[in-house]
Amino acid sequence: MERSIRFDLLANRDINKETFVEPWPEAGLIVADSPYDPQPSISIDDDKVVEMDGVPRADFDALDLFIVSHALDLDVAVAAMAIPSKEYARMLADINVPRQDIARLIAGCTPAKLTDIIRHMNVLEMMMGLAKMRVRRMPANQAHVTNWREHPALLAADAAEAALRGFAEVETTVRIARFAPFNALAILIGTQTGRGGVLTQCSVEEALGLRLAMKGLTSYAETLSVYGTELTFVDGDDTPWSKAFLASAYASRGVKIRFTSGTGSEALMGRAEQKSMLYLEARCLLVVKGAGSQGVQNGSISCIALPEALPGGVRAVLAENLLASMLGLEVASGNDALASHSSIRKTAKLMLQFIPGTDFIFSGYSAIPKRDNLFGGGNFDAEDFDDYNVLQRDMQIDGGVKPIREDEALDIRRKAAEAIQAVYRELDLPAISDEEVAAATVAHSSDDMPERDIVPDLEAADRFMASDSDFVAVMRALQRGGFSEVADNILEMGRQRIAADYLQPAAIFDADFKVQSAINDPNNYTGPGSGYRPQGQRWKDIQAIPQAKPPTGFVEPHVGEPLSRLVEIGPAARGRGKEVVLALGPAFGRVLGKTIGGLEHEEVLKAILSGIAGEGALARIIRVYHSSDCAAIGFVGARLSGSGIAIGLQSRGTAVIHQKDLAPLNNLELFPQSPSLTIATYENIGVNAARYALGKSTVPVSVKIDNGARLRLIVKTALLHRRETDEVCPGQAPVECLFDWEPD
Amino acid sequence: MTMRVRDAPASSALGTKGSAMREKPEAKYPLRDNATDKLRSFSERALSEITAEAIAKGELSGDDLRTHADALRQQARIARDAGYPQLAGNLSRAAELTSVPNDELLKIYELLRPDRARHEELTRLADYLELTYGASENAAFIREAAETYRERNLLRR
Numbered sequence: 059m060e061r062s063i064r065f066d067l068l069a070n071r072d073i074n075k076e077t078f079v080e081p082w083p084e085a086g087l088i089v090a091d092s093p094y095d096p097q098p099s100i101s102i103d104d105d106k107v108v109e110m111d112g113v114p115r116a117d118f119d120a121l122d123l124f125i126v127s128h129a130l131d132l133d134v135a136v137a138a139m140a141i142p143s144k145e146y147a148r149m150l151a152d153i154n155v156p157r158q159d160i161a162r163l164i165a166g167c168t169p170a171k172l173t174d175i176i177r178h179m180n181v182l183e184m185m186m187g188l189a190k191m192r193v194r195r196m197p198a199n200q201a202h203v204t205n206w207r208e209h210p211a212l213l214a215a216d217a218a219e220a221a222l223r224g225f226a227e228v229e230t231t232v233r234i235a236r237f238a239p240f241n242a243l244a245i246l247i248g249t250q251t252g253r254g255g256v257l258t259q260c261s262v263e264e265a266l267g268l269r270l271a272m273k274g275l276t277s278y279a280e281t282l283s284v285y286g287t288e289l290t291f292v293d294g295d296d297t298p299w300s301k302a303f304l305a306s307a308y309a310s311r312g313v314k315i316r317f318t319s320g321t322g323s324e325a326l327m328g329r330a331e332q333k334s335m336l337y338l339e340a341r342c343l344l345v346v347k348g349a350g351s352q353g354v355q356n357g358s359i360s361c362i363a364l365p366e367a368l369p370g371g372v373r374a375v376l377a378e379n380l381l382a383s384m385l386g387l388e389v390a391s392g393n394d395a396l397a398s399h400s401s402i403r404k405t406a407k408l409m410l411q412f413i414p415g416t417d418f419i420f421s422g423y424s425a426i427p428k429r430d431n432l433f434g435g436g437n438f439d440a441e442d443f444d445d446y447n448v449l450q451r452d453m454q455i456d457g458g459v460k461p462i463r464e465d466e467a468l469d470i471r472r473k474a475a476e477a478i479q480a481v482y483r484e485l486d487l488p489a490i491s492d493e494e495v496a497a498a499t500v501a502h503s504s505d506d507m508p509e510r511d512i513v514p515d516l517e518a519a520d521r522f523m524a525s526d527s528d529f530v531a532v533m534r535a536l537q538r539g540g541f542s543e544v545a546d547n548i549l550e551m552g553r554q555r556i557a558a559d560y561l562q563p564a565a566i567f568d569a570d571f572k573v574q575s576a577i578n579d580p581n582n583y584t585g586p587g588s589g590y591r592p593q594g595q596r597w598k599d600i601q602a603i604p605q606a607k608p609p610t611g612f613v614e615p616h617v618g619e620p621l622s623r624l625v626e627i628g629p630a631a632r633g634r635g636k637e638v639v640l641a642l643g644p645a646f647g648r649v650l651g652k653t654i655g656g657l658e659h660e661e662v663l664k665a666i667l668s669g670i671a672g673e674g675a676l677a678r679i680i681r682v683y684h685s686s687d688c689a690a691i692g693f694v695g696a697r698l699s700g701s702g703i704a705i706g707l708q709s710r711g712t713a714v715i716h717q718k719d720l721a722p723l724n725n726l727e728l729f730p731q732s733p734s735l736t737i738a739t740y741e742n743i744g745v746n747a748a749r750y751a752l753g754k755s756t757v758p759v760s761v762k763i764d765n766g767a768r769l770r771l772i773v774k775t776a777l778l779h780r781r782e783t784d785e786v787c788p789g790q791a792p793v794e795c796l797f798d799w800e801p802d
Numbered sequence: 803m804t805m806r807v808r809d810a811p812a813s814s815a816l817g818t819k820g821s822a823m824r825e826k827p828e829a830k831y832p833l834r835d836n837a838t839d840k841l842r843s844f845s846e847r848a849l850s851e852i853t854a855e856a857i858a859k860g861e862l863s864g865d866d867l868r869t870h871a872d873a874l875r876q877q878a879r880i881a882r883d884a885g886y887p888q889l890a891g892n893l894s895r896a897a898e899l900t901s902v903p904n905d906e907l908l909k910i911y912e913l914l915r916p917d918r919a920r921h922e923e924l925t926r927l928a929d930y931l932e933l934t935y936g937a938s939e940n941a942a943f944i945r946e947a948a949e950t951y952r953e954r955n956l957l958r959r
Contacts, residue, residue: 264911
């Protein structure tokens with residue numbers, strides 16, 4: 059087949075590495091509105107649900123039974139179900155309807171009803187809904203910290219840096235399950251070195267996770283996965299009751315819990331029962347709520363590529379975040395697993411959570427490079443930190459992190475690596491060498507770390523797990539090792555565990571180690587002028603990217619002493635003959651000495667004059683004081699030129715060849731891309747101006763097009779122009795200049 | 803399953819400390835700031851005793867940094883008042899579970915997983931929790947699970 063060069067190029071773009079598939083409802087490959095999704099309904103008889111979403115009680119599965127007995131508020135259910143779905147959709151998008159009014163009614167809605175409400179909403183309306191329904195006022199972010207070497211010093215250093223960057227939660231996991239206690243320990247020490255109050259977890263098998271929490275090594279857990287069909291739930295080796303019990307068990311030890319659900323898991327496990335992903339997610343979310351979880355991690359999570367393969371997938375993922383927040387659940391809104399090869403697509407998807415803000419915009423921003431991410435994650439990773447900081451700064455949006463300086467990062471990483479080194483020493487664990495500490499301080503990934511013998515580490519981890527040793531021993535080790543500040547932070551985490559305030563919805567600790575949750579920081583967004591906005595110090599922190607330079611620095615390198623050879627000799631008069639007037643801007647060779655491209659003004663003058671002389675024309679130099687505009691400078695020169703031809707030249711190097719009979723803003727040739735102009739170009743400009751003056755036929759000077767120049771240099775352009783404009787004297791007539799130099 | 807029947811700490815026995823707390827004026831959230839003098843650890847230590855010096859002297863153990871049932875009951879009340887009844891239910895079940903030892907919690911969780919227990923094992927477990935730890939809310943929850951598991955074939959065959 060004939061091949062289009064353009065289609066061939068497109069085929070090789072990142073977006074075309076993705077898999078796209080057409081919907082297939084029978085296999086559950088449909089994100090919303092499967093023809094097999096039930097219609098919303100409820101019948102209550104004698105305080106008992108006898109039918110829900112078209113299914114009579116006798117046919118209820120375990121999830122239905124759990125939902126009707128634990129999730130639905132039967133006092134409002136009949137009234138809530140009677141309100142048209144479109145009405146709910148409109149209330150969600152309406153800033154005049156407060157969150158609480160909607161939440162009260164949503165409490166009585168069945169899974170099919172929840173799904174039906176979404177049918178009426180586009181993504182913009184859903185984002186408005188999410189901004190309002192999010193439970194905590196202040197958005198936050200969670201980080202993943204892992205590395206394939208499972209190196210304790212690197213884990214601690216990366217956790218410390220993540221904490222310094224502002225992540226409110228840090229999650230780790232294991233490649234080798236036996237490493238669980240040490241990985242949990244490393245990120246506990248790392249985070250509490252970086253900032254006291256960062257919550258931590260180690261994602262492992264449920265029973266092991268609970269044991270880590272009991273040892274005080276973790277403060278939250280989000281491993282409690284739920285699924286939208288009974289068969290998938292059982293395949294996951296749990297029931298709603300076992301998961302709910304686990305949630306209470308964690309809470310009994312003062313540990314925050316969050317369930318995990320998300321579209322696509324049922325289809326992936328082959329048990330979607332022909333239902334849409336969103337309908338099944340609505341069932342999950344009601345199980346989560348019924349189990350008494352304060353929140354959920356959803357947004358497809360590890361299955362994200364599946365909804366993204368289908369039409370409407372990204373919309374459905376936003377919809378599930380919204381449904382969770384409508385149910386009063388804290389939402390950690392995905393954006394964790396690899397979702398796209400395309401930077402454009404992954405960023406566009408992020409905006410749906412980033413702009414409205416969620417309780418945790420990522421349920422795992424990879425604070426390490428994606429090749430070190432043991433969650434299969436890293437859609438955004440450590441290599442995107444600066445991009446992400448700039449997105450916050452661009453939109454004045456709090457994405458839950460802040461920019462940091464390199465020296466701060468190195469200091470905190472070193473301190474965390476030394477702290478874990480001290481703990482290993484004091485607890486008689488396999489030593490961490492000074493070389494390992496030094497490597498972890500500067501490392502980006504596992505590749506930068508020395509080899510470590512993992513056999514003794516694993517044996518020590520087994521012994522630690524089997525012993526009574528817990529975070530009290532860790533605090534003592536830190537104290538003995540000279541890290542009492544870190545010990546104090548872990549101790550305060552212990553006190554917070556006693557108070558249990560952080561078990562409330564969407565709880566985090568702020569920069570002052572104070573709890574912020576739906577109880578004391580409830581979202582109060584009701585449109586412009588309400589809710590959370592980054593202001594004051596927080597907005598200053600977001601703005602302060604280290605790459606931002608003071609504006610004065612842009613002009614300084616271009617400032618120079620007045621050219622000694624260029625002197626003003628009196629008022630400029632109209633000339634005669636085949637001359638070319640070279641009209642200079644008011645700062646040229648006076649207060650500014652170089653063009654934007656770094657060419658010395660003196661060399662530019664010489665080049666132009668050489669070009670003019672080479673063609674046998676005469677040159678006369680004038681300086682314009684009444685304007686800094688390139689066209690105006692050139693036009694004034696043209697009107698004073700004997701031939702009617704002039705070159706206008708601004709200090710930043712922008713040039714024009716003008717002719718006196720043209721309109722002021724017209725020209726013979728314009729050279730706006732001053733950074734691309736070379737000495738040779740200026741000489742050619744001189745040549746062409748002379749040829750016009752002599753009436754010779756002339757080929758316009760060709761200049762390389764560099765569309766990136768404006769992008770790179772617009773700030774400098776603006777500031778250099780401003781400096782030139784400072785020299786403008788509105789009433790002053792052009793001045794004749796003498797340049798004490800003769801071309802060869 | 804065999805579980806050691808042991809005495810629960812007096813504070814967690816049904817109706818003693820818990821009901822006493824209920825008569826006190828409600829502490830305001832966050833308790834860490836507003837009930838500093840009232841908070842107690844699982845081991846009945848006051849927050850003021852939980853210091854870096856005490857850690858350094860080896861005077862504190864894990865139980866001194868564990869959550870007391872009373873704090874969880876107060877948090878349950880706070881959640882209920884703020885419109886989170888299911889979370890409140892979870893926190894109240896958690897309050898009952900504070901006195902259940904770690905290994906028993908793990909065993910109960912295991913029994914509640916699909917195809918692990920017979921119906922009567924679950925009802926016996928519920929009775930045990932209620933009698934031993936006064937965990938009546940958990941007992942009711944497990945009895946409900948037993949009924950559902952029978953209905954949905956989730957019991958061990």
